[in-house]
Amino acid sequence: MLDFLNKKIYFVGGKGGVGKSTTSAALALLLSKQGKKVLLVSTDPAHNMGDLFHINMYGEITSVRTGLDVLEINSEKETFRYINGVKDNIKGLVKSTMLDEVHRQIDLAAASPGAEEAALFDRITSLILETIHQYDSIVFDTAPTGHTIRLLTLPELMGVWMDGLLDRRKKINKNYAEWMNDGEPVEDPIYEKLIERKDRFMKVRDYLLNYDQTEYLFVLNAERLPILETIKAIETLYKHKIHVHTLVVNKVIPEKADGQFMEKRRENEKGYLNEIQDVFANKRVLMLPLLDRDISSFEDLETFTINLESCLLAGREQDR
Ligand SMILES: Nc1ncnc2c1ncn2[C@@H]1O[C@H](COP(=O)(O)OP(=O)(O)O)[C@@H](O)[C@H]1O
């Protein structure tokens, strides 16, 4: 089978509106049609998987057809769950007289801009480390570009940050042990928890940087800004050792679109398509046609999926 369809994890990135959610759904559907058990995870706040699969989503993993489950992550709910988890972890670690103040601080932190992201990342981490064993593949429909990059590079950043923190705590602990006891090491539960978390981040990182298991797709349209943004995003990811191998150029004007207006649009688009082939010469470039209406039903999604599959097959012929 095509190497591309044999991955464990897929991340689908790109600017809002280019067709990430549609591509993710189509890819998940295609994999499930190949007999795999697939989980499609949407982290986009504007969910529409329910519409695409004609099913109500309640923020939990929902089976939408044979071999295909969908999870729409609700970031507000996730932050709440995450914060409660943090509070639980702290229980027993701080003096009970301090608990109110500590909770107040945690609630303040929960309202900060990074909290939602941390919560989301925590959920993705547990999907990758635990839930993955129930599936052949997980497809992540990630939110717009900047956010996605931060999310994917977080383990690395956290790693560096935590190394520093762990060092400092070790030192403090050493002094503490020397002062308070007879130099005997004391147990440090916070230190243990930090190590545990760091281990988890490192494990996810191993998954994310293993190209036999993980594939990154970028969706774009044949227009100036999406091309520029894609170049920038791919470069940033590359700096963090994440390599994007596949591009989906979506909404390409089909041959059969006629009329003078379309002729002009196609002419304009041709320049950009050539540019894409040029700039991304070493990548797999899949071109998907603009359909005559938006993809809002399962039937439309099936048409889109057939196009995706034939693009992949054509690519394989070229590789030979
Ligand atoms: N090939 C296509 N032809 C026609 N409409 C499309 C195509 N791909 C996506 N769309 C429509 O474009 C809009 C944006 O797609 P979506 O997948 O939600 O983008 P994103 O997740 O990147 O924001 C949706 O209304 C979708 O139905």
Ligand SMILES: [Mg+2]
């Ligand atoms: Mg989307």
